[in-house]
Amino acid sequence: MMKKKFTIVLLQLTFCLGAIASDLKTADPKDIALTPVQNNFRNKIDLAGIWKFQIDSLNVGATEQWFNGLNDFRQIAVPGSWNEQFTDLRDYLKCVWYETETYIPSSWKGQQIFIRVNDATYAAKIWVNGIPVGQHEGCHVPFAFDLSSQIKWDAPNRISIQVENILSPGRVPTGNVAGASFQNFPGSNYDFFPYSGLNRTVLLYSLPAEAYVKDITVRPGFEGTTGKLDVLVEQEGSESSGKVIVSGFGQEITTPVTFKNGIANTIVEIPNVHLWSPETPDLYNVTVMLGNDKKTIDKYTLKTGVRTVAVDENHILLNGKPVFLKGFGKHEDFPVIGRGSAYPVMIKDFELMKWTGANSFRTTHYPYDEEFYNMADREGFMIIGETPGVGLIFGGDSIMLAQRQKALRQYTQEVILRDKNHPSVIMWCLANEPNDKASLGKLSGRRKTKAEREKTYKLFEEHFKLAKTLDPTRLVIYVGAMMAPNDWFKLTDVIAINRYWGWYTTQGNIKLGGEVISKELDKLHRKYKKPCMVTEFGADCYAGMHSEELEMFTEEFQTEFIKTYLDVAESKEFVAGMHVWNFADFKTSQAIMRFGGYNLKGVFTRDRKPKMAAHFLRSRWNSKSEELNSENKK
Numbered sequence: 295m296m297k298k299k300f301t302i303v304l305l306q307l308t309f310c311l312g313a314i315a316s317d318l319k320t321a322d323p324k325d326i327a328l329t330p331v332q333n334n335f336r337n338k339i340d341l342a343g344i345w346k347f348q349i350d351s352l353n354v355g356a357t358e359q360w361f362n363g364l365n366d367f368r369q370i371a372v373p374g375s376w377n378e379q380f381t382d383l384r385d386y387l388k389c390v391w392y393e394t395e396t397y398i399p400s401s402w403k404g405q406q407i408f409i410r411v412n413d414a415t416y417a418a419k420i421w422v423n424g425i426p427v428g429q430h431e432g433c434h435v436p437f438a439f440d441l442s443s444q445i446k447w448d449a450p451n452r453i454s455i456q457v458e459n460i461l462s463p464g465r466v467p468t469g470n471v472a473g474a475s476f477q478n479f480p481g482s483n484y485d486f487f488p489y490s491g492l493n494r495t496v497l498l499y500s501l502p503a504e505a506y507v508k509d510i511t512v513r514p515g516f517e518g519t520t521g522k523l524d525v526l527v528e529q530e531g532s533e534s535s536g537k538v539i540v541s542g543f544g545q546e547i548t549t550p551v552t553f554k555n556g557i558a559n560t561i562v563e564i565p566n567v568h569l570w571s572p573e574t575p576d577l578y579n580v581t582v583m584l585g586n587d588k589k590t591i592d593k594y595t596l597k598t599g600v601r602t603v604a605v606d607e608n609h610i611l612l613n614g615k616p617v618f619l620k621g622f623g624k625h626e627d628f629p630v631i632g633r634g635s636a637y638p639v640m641i642k643d644f645e646l647m648k649w650t651g652a653n654s655f656r657t658t659h660y661p662y663d664e665e666f667y668n669m670a671d672r673e674g675f676m677i678i679g680e681t682p683g684v685g686l687i688f689g690g691d692s693i694m695l696a697q698r699q700k701a702l703r704q705y706t707q708e709v710i711l712r713d714k715n716h717p718s719v720i721m722w723c724l725a726n727e728p729n730d731k732a733s734l735g736k737l738s739g740r741r742k743t744k745a746e747r748e749k750t751y752k753l754f755e756e757h758f759k760l761a762k763t764l765d766p767t768r769l770v771i772y773v774g775a776m777m778a779p780n781d782w783f784k785l786t787d788v789i790a791i792n793r794y795w796g797w798y799t800t801q802g803n804i805k806l807g808g809e810v811i812s813k814e815l816d817k818l819h820r821k822y823k824k825p826c827m828v829t830e831f832g833a834d835c836y837a838g839m840h841s842e843e844l845e846m847f848t849e850e851f852q853t854e855f856i857k858t859y860l861d862v863a864e865s866k867e868f869v870a871g872m873h874v875w876n877f878a879d880f881k882t883s884q885a886i887m888r889f890g891g892y893n894l895k896g897v898f899t900r901d902r903k904p905k906m907a908a909h910f911l912r913s914r915w916n917s918k919s920e921e922l923n924s925e926n927k928k
């Protein structure tokens with residue numbers, strides 16, 4: 295009897311596991327190309343609010359069919375990181391389940407219904423009404439699935455999302471790397487807290503069933519006073535005709551297009567074009583309509599700008615003229631919210647960046663909520679858009695290495711698909727401080743042989759080739775620290791380095807730090823003949839700590855450190871940008887170097903109060919002499 299019961303349970307379990315493994319589709323990056331919008335042809339519902347939440351530390355939820363309803367749940371706010379909302383879950387990174395219910399308006403009947411999760415860090419699986427929908431791996435990038443066949447009409451629909459953020463050497467960013475130089479708890483091999491869960495909103499949206507615009511790629515350029523927008527449209531369906539309408543500044547230019555195999559391409563000329571720049575962040579509407587004069591099937595409008603980006607030996611050129619990038623590396627990080635989207639904080643950050651006189655930032659160390667890019671487009675900020683490629687180690691176990699390579703390829707595709715039409719994004723950063731060590735266990739161990747180094751170079755080169763193929767219009771960089779050979783800079787458009795001479799090395803000696811960075815920049819430029827940027831430099835500062843003589847951790851030291859680096863940059867024509875690390879103090883895993891579990895290199899505190907360095911930057915970046923200096927460099 296016992297044996298029979300056991301066999302039945304086993305069969306049920308096998309069936310259940312089988313169903314889960316085979317029925318969860320993997321997300322198709324192509325489905326995230328266009329941000330869901332509301333218009334006459336498309337609908338969307340934002341599922342932000344209070345959801346049910348249950349931890350599943352033994353990972354039994356799928357076999358016990360928690361997708362049929364959570365029984366022992368607490369409440370959680372979405373968006374938001376679970377680590378900040380619960381007193382007992384700060385360091386918990388294993389499996390959890392989220393659940394919510396929603397009606398789908400009957401007016402959506404006959405349309406294709408999708409779900410879009412804007413960030414589930416790190417891996418997620420979705421069920422709707424207990425039916426498996428799909429899965430995605432990777433943090434801070436959206437994914438979407440077609441739910442049309444799983445939903446119920448005239449009844450609530452249960453949406454169940456399982457998420458886990460287990461740190462692993464095979465994931466990107468990497469975690470729990472044995473023998474890594476960075477030893478902390480939780481074991482992130484990166485210097486920001488591994489905030490987990492549904493950090494951004496979840497949307498339901500509908501698309502016309504007959505055919506819909508799946509992707510629009512706008513590549514801008516200009517000749518003289520005429521703008522040229524190369525517009526590529528991809529549709530899902532077999533509609534043969536459509537039009538592209540470009541409008542703005544009193545003009546409306548309509549171009550009919552014909553689709554062949556679902557693709558249409560046209561070049562729209564804009565006379566007397568308004569170019570996008572930090573001083574004039576002028577945006578055009580690009581509307582794509584599917585259908586003919588009698589019937590419109592779908593319509594999608596995006597905002598974009600006309601501008602070009604290039605480099606010469608010394609400068610980054612925006613619209614053919616040198617620009618100097620003044621700004622910060624940042625984080626999406628705030629008390630209680632963790633890495634969750636919080637638009638008041640975002641607006642405040644833009645206000646504070648403008649207050650300092652900054653004109654750019656890098657989305658360290660992952661792509662941010664899409665609203666950051668919309669804001670930057672409108673406010674005239676130049677963005678270095680970064681993938682989550684942090685802690686990339688080009689060594690160790692070959693299976694893990696292959697997993698990391700795969701993850702970076704996927705991220706590059708997802709990030710470019712999502713953000714390619716933003717004029718504010720002038721550069722892609724594929725990786726922050728990749729590491730070329732031979733093995734994971736002995737990170738400071740033996741150097742690679744020449745053959746091994748050549749192999750790694752090829753692996754890294756693949757990512758640059760992919761980025762340039764997907765987007766030939768932007769600059770592509772990686773940000774180098776000491777752990778990678780300099781010849782990787784052969785791959786980049788701009789030499790970008792993170793340096794802390796005077797802080798982690800030559801500790802406390804800012805003057806010496808300044809001399810070292812100066813010589814290093816000269817050497818790099820002499821060798822590679824490319825414009826250079828210091829994409830990170832800074833010192834931790836405990837707000838309110840002071841000293842008469844310069845002393846580490848004080849406001850005076852941080853200010854002097856930043857000033858010294860800016861002075862060095864100002865003396866060199868080929869330095870095209872300086873990004874202070876960091877805009878604001880932020881949460882990290884616990885480590886001896888992270889007082890209270892914070893990186894204190896912010897020029898603002900975590901709650902956005904200015905330190906002395908923020909006031910210094912404000913006077914420096916807004917001063918006439920600074921403007922003259924930037925002018926002279928041109």
Ligand code: GCB
Pocket residue numbers: 484485486659726727775792830875893895
């Ligand atoms: C770096 C990393 C950044 C760290 C920073 C620091 O080079 O890119 O993630 O937070 O140094 O403060 O140590």
